[in-house]
Amino acid sequence: MGLVQWLKGQFLCHLVICYGFFVSGLLINLLQICTLPLWPINKQLARRINCKLGYSLTSQSVALLEWWSGTEITLYTDPENYRLYGKENAIVVLNHNFEIDFLCGWTFCDRFGVLGASKCLAKKELSYLPVIGWMWYFLEMVFIKRKWEEDKRNFVQSLQNLRDYPENFWFLLHCEGTRFTEEKHLVSMEVAEKKSLPKLKHHLLPRTKGFWVAVQNLRGTVAAVYCCTLNFRNNETPTLLGVLNGEKYHPDLYVRRIPLESIPEDEAECSAWLHKLYQEKDKFQEDYNQTGCFPGPKVTPPCRPWALINWLGWTCLLLYPLCLLLVQLVNSGSILSILATVAFCAAVSVCVRWMIGQTEVKSRDDLFTTSTKCNLQLKDFLPAPKHHSHD
Numbered sequence: 010m011g012l013v014q015w016l017k018g019q020f021l022c023h024l025v026i027c028y029g030f031f032v033s034g035l036l037i038n039l040l041q042i043c044t045l046p047l048w049p050i051n052k053q054l055a056r057r058i059n060c061k062l063g064y065s066l067t068s069q070s071v072a073l074l075e076w077w078s079g080t081e082i083t084l085y086t087d088p089e090n091y092r093l094y095g096k097e098n099a100i101v102v103l104n105h106n107f108e109i110d111f112l113c114g115w116t117f118c119d120r121f122g123v124l125g126a127s128k129c130l131a132k133k134e135l136s137y138l139p140v141i142g143w144m145w146y147f148l149e150m151v152f153i154k155r156k157w158e159e160d161k162r163n164f165v166q167s168l169q170n171l172r173d174y175p176e177n178f179w180f181l182l183h184c185e186g187t188r189f190t191e192e193k194h195l196v197s198m199e200v201a202e203k204k205s206l207p208k209l210k211h212h213l214l215p216r217t218k219g220f221w222v223a224v225q226n227l228r229g230t231v232a233a234v235y236c237c238t239l240n241f242r243n244n245e246t247p248t249l250l251g252v253l254n255g256e257k258y259h260p261d262l263y264v265r266r267i268p269l270e271s272i273p274e275d276e277a278e279c280s281a282w283l284h285k286l287y288q289e290k291d292k293f294q295e296d297y298n299q300t301g302c303f304p305g306p307k308v309t310p311p312c313r314p315w316a317l318i319n320w321l322g323w324t325c326l327l328l329y330p331l332c333l334l335l336v337q338l339v340n341s342g343s344i345l346s347i348l349a350t351v352a353f354c355a356a357v358s359v360c361v362r363w364m365i366g367q368t369e370v371k372s373r374d375d376l377f378t379t380s381t382k383c384n385l386q387l388k389d390f391l392p393a394p395k396h397h398s399h400d
């Protein structure tokens with residue numbers, strides 16, 4: 010292992026990265042709050058400023074993936090469609106299997122210049138995440154509790170608000186509604202069976218309501234649906250902690266552009282259409298597993314320097330006062346101040362570690378809720394208890 014790779018694994022480096030991300034994030038949140046008086050006066054300007062501020066925070070994690078971990082992304086797509094990416098609004102339908110799928114998504118957004126304005130349909134809990142969740146309020150992210158009766162008014166209103174958004178945006182929808190795990194897959198295929206739908210091998214059954222409502226409310230605003238399938242080469246199982254440790258991954262993304270006009274307006278037909286799309290996605294996934302690649306030509310969208318420049322800028326800006334403070338502390342010899350500084354660094358580290366924990370794949374805890382819907386019990390997924398003989 011080289012020196013640089015060894016350094017990337019050191020806690021001190023992680024602490025500096027987390028400190029930069031967290032403190033710059035809080036400053037960006039503060040600047041976003043300062044834009045509040047501008048919203049009633051010039052809403053479009055306030056939105057544009059928030060896109061830039063959002064970019065300044067989100068792109069730090071993109072820089073981490075591209076420059077720190079050296080991850081190389083590959084796109085499989087039709088060259089005719091390639092030239093439209095980033096130049097139109099789109100709904101992105103993506104599989105949800107990996108801990109860093111959102112990070113790869115952001116990286117593609119950055120390569121096509123839509124990172125600041127990128128949006129997604131996210132579970133409400135994510136809106137409480139310090140820094141990132143708070144930033145998303147100002148970026149008009151759509152949050153849902155995943156209870157349709159409670160969600161529908163706010164969901165439709167949030168989509169309607171995007172109709173005059175001043176920047177090109179991609180709206181990400183994980184139709185599967187949760188991350189893929191074997192246990193959730195079992196539950197989901199039971200639902201498929203009840204609904205007489207073909208079983209999927211690599212995906213959960215898509216939840217169709219959110220997709221239909223998004224398509225209906227964004228007609229005339231969004232030009233196309235990008236049907237995306239993400240995979241990692243050589244069965245890599247990427248994690249955010251791995252990225253922080255400087256591990257390099259190889260994501261492959263297959264994108265098909267589907268004009269929005271070709272998607273049925275009627276709810277039942279639209280649902281059937283989405284189920285068919287997932288059956289096709291399942292087939293592409295199976296082919297990928299067999300052959301190690303997706304159909305169609307490969308391209309690596311060019312990496313832009315802005316994420317790195319922004320990251321280095323924030324790091325220099327925030328490391329300077331930190332170093333001054335440390336020197337003063339050591340000179341002062343005050344044990345209390347030194348302890349307070351160590352406690353502050355530990356708090357930043359714990360906070361970011363907790364945020365990273367929110368991105369990790371959970372497999373069993375949410376079975377209680379999902380499985381109740383299907384009259385299955387948690388014990389149905391757990392290994393049979395071992396009976397120890399005391400003889």
Ligand SMILES: CC/C=C\C/C=C\C/C=C\C/C=C\C/C=C\C/C=C\CCC(=O)SCCNC(=O)CCNC(=O)[C@H](O)C(C)(C)COP(=O)(O)OP(=O)(O)OC[C@H]1O[C@@H](n2cnc3c(N)ncnc32)[C@H](O)[C@@H]1OP(=O)(O)O
Pocket residue numbers: 094101103111113114115117118127128129130131132135153154155156157158160179180181182183184185186187196197200213214215216217218219220235237264379382
């Ligand atoms: C060129 C490059 C292109 C692209 C680059 C790629 C990406 C970049 C793009 C953007 C990046 C931007 C941001 C990313 C950053 C971070 C965010 C990341 C992730 C956020 C992750 C999440 O939060 S996912 C969770 C939230 N999202 C969703 O849930 C969406 C899917 N769900 C829905 O749409 C639902 O319909 C709903 C939530 C709107 C409502 O759900 P509800 O359950 O209340 O109602 P439904 O009608 O949907 O469901 C009832 C029916 O469901 C049946 N059922 C029951 N159990 C199951 C089951 N286990 N599986 C399937 N179906 C089930 C039930 O029987 C009911 O059926 P009926 O027939 O009776 O209706």
Ligand SMILES: CCCCCCCC/C=C\CCCCCCCC(=O)OC[C@@H](O)COP(=O)(O)O
Pocket residue numbers: 026027030069070073105111132135138141183186187188361364365367368371375
């Ligand atoms: C310089 C960079 C510093 C690196 C630190 C980066 C820290 C980033 C921390 C948090 C980013 C938050 C992104 C949230 C996206 C998480 C996606 C997610 O949580 O999906 C789960 C969800 O679908 C299913 O949830 P359920 O299991 O159904 O409930």
